[in-house]
């Protein structure tokens with residue numbers, strides 16, 4: 001916006017979601033100060049805790065409440081005691097779908113001070129972005145459970161692939177490739193999924209023909225997973241369905257610095273609705289409440305939000321501050337081999353800014 005004032009909805013959620021969001025909020029606040037724009041935050045307590053009290057993850061008009069914001073920063077939702085399908089379908093998926101956030105963008109980059117599964121690689125050999133379809137595919141409510149408790153019990157879980165949905169995500173990947181190294185790799189599995197994936201592949205080939213300047217290839221998702229570990233330098237933009245993109249992006253995160261470093265954006269490319277930014281990781285109940293979660297993923301998710309709002313300089317500054325702090329290595333949370341707290345690492349990034 002021209003007045004450089006942005007309304008941000010913050011949904012810290014559960015577990016370490018609340019801990020890392022507090023740090024990201026501080027870092028972004030400092031970036032706003034330095035780069036001269038205004039972030040106006042509203043916090044929502046929508047979470048599993050709220051579900052336990054009210055029977056709902058968010059109020060009935062939750063989507064309407066969020067619609068007026070320029071961006072949404074989400075921690076993580078899900079906590080023991082509330083089934084994961086309740087937290088997912090009660091908050092995360094309705095937001096992604098109501099706001100047509102059909103791109104899930106997951107950049108990964110080997111950050112300094114990080115022990116990679118691929119030690120010895122540098123950031124330029126290991127930098128890619130997963131473009132995950134975020135509105136349909138394998139994550140569908142279609143299907144059912146039949147003959148419950150009978151010997152013949154069975155379930156059906158259907159996938160939904162629409163021409164509109166597949167075309168727009170693949171086109172997004174090709175457009176993104178033009179701003180990067182000009183390579184796109186599509187995840188398929190047409191040997192096993194004999195209806196959906198041949199359809200996906202056909203549309204990929206059609207769109208590839210519209211982008212003769214972009215190098216395109218497709219791989220079965222299993223082989224692609226192996227390449228991600230063995231030859232990550234041959235990958236840049238990777239586009240996949242909802243399920244494939246989900247799995248590949250956790251793998252990509254693990255190959256770089258682990259889940260504590262991986263940000264993501266749920267993007268509505270036309271800008272008709274707010275986009276939502278979140279770390280790839282969940283609420284980590286095993287370490288929640290101890291103040292030791294790595295806030296980097298959520299801080300980098302915040303940087304993606306600044307970029308999306310039209311503040312690329314501030315976004316770059318946040319990323320640089322993170323890299324400086326990590327390279328220096330004096331302040332590191334336990335997942336990075338140190339003994340600093342979430343707040344220490346957040347404060348170090350803020351100070352660097």
Ligand code: NAI
Pocket residue numbers: 016020075076077078079080084087092259260261278279280281282283284285286287292293294295297335
């Ligand atoms: P998780 O990502 O919460 O944790 C997996 C492992 O990574 C744990 O050992 C955890 O300690 C570690 N880890 C994650 N983030 C970390 C960080 N920032 N710093 C240091 N270590 C970190 O995944 P999990 O355990 O499968 O799920 C826990 C809950 O989170 C579930 O209820 C799940 O449904 C929910 N979840 C929510 C997501 C979201 O809101 N977008 C995404 C993934 C899971």
Ligand code: MG
Pocket residue numbers: 246247250280
């Ligand atoms: Mg995931």
